[in-house]
Amino acid sequence: MFETKRIALPPSPVLRPNGRTQSRREWICLLVSLAILGQVYMAIHYCSVSILPWKHDHHAANSTLGFGGIYAVSRRGSPRRQSLLSAGSLSGLDITLPVQPIWTDEDIARIRAPENSFLDRGSALAWLGHRNALEKFLKSTDDTALIMEDDVDWDTRLRTQQIPQTAYAIRELLGSHDGYYGRTDLWDIIWLGHCGDYFDATKGSEIPVIKSYNDPAMPDLEELHPWTRGFLEEIGANHNQQRLVHASVQPLCTFAYAITRKAAEKVLNELTVREPSRDSESPCKAYDVRLLEGCRDEGMRCISVNPELFHHSGLLSEIAQVSDGRPIEKEETSSHERLVESPTTNIRCSARSRKWKEIQDSVTDPSINAEQFVRDLAELSAECYIDDL
């Protein structure tokens, strides 16, 4: 899945830094590289990964994380909705769940390649679901939206700590300080949730410009997924709680991505009208692959937050179930809330952990607002409170 070929980053004037310090730095970088050929590797580290100063004056992001709206891709009657909305309310997020039509076989046939389709039924439904969310976004008057899948998890401090710091790093990356994420005509997609955007630190031409920042809500290196940890160490981002933003190289999985109006139009009207006709050498098996191709090969200007801020939770994948011919969890068999029992990959303090509900339910004193109590608790400490229970 991650064996996609290594690619050189197209020169993107927007995602390259400008200004004197940077060009002086590039000169130093060049000289250092020439002088100590054996240590080119180190030089690349020096040039690419420097940590931005922590800004203490950041205010929490608003309820739509500085975007125009947050839309979740969720099929009708999905048993995950309740826990998604609970996690949203715990974190102060305003999540819209666009109604999906009941997709017919014709709908599925319409987006599959006319012959040799590699899109299985589950992936086709997800494809239609993402398109539906983008259509709903374009019916609004907003400039940007965050699209998330309904089984994703995030840290409870996403809105108050992580997003303000991430948005600041993105403004620095873009060299634009108008707008919460810089000017919206400078980017197409911000990949906030993915299952990896790896590049090879020994290949200078494909190393994007990186802004690195401190995120105290991030798991320590040793708690990260081994691939994530390996990647970070390999590119020299080997401090704990060091997160990066950079021009995307090849991000996969559309757990959560922000998109501008123009880009949403391009995705709807050009990239995902239907599965491209391919041979088995380069099949396009899912919507996220199409978006990756948009970023990598088709000129979209994409930014990755690395490691990701959203990751799919321990819930069973609906796509896999549909495609295996297993029945999807039925509404009536689902418990009131479908909550995450096991830790979510790369997320420190899970907003979808079942513990939050347990704590809330355990508050019996009527003078205490249980919901507010849990919300305050989720914000409390620099460490994840839940770990200590």
Ligand SMILES: *[C@@H]1O[C@H](CO)[C@@H](O)[C@H](O)[C@H]1NC(C)=O
């Ligand atoms: C949140 O902030 C963004 C960016 O400033 C803005 O476009 C959006 O309307 C705000 N949303 C809410 C609900 O305040």
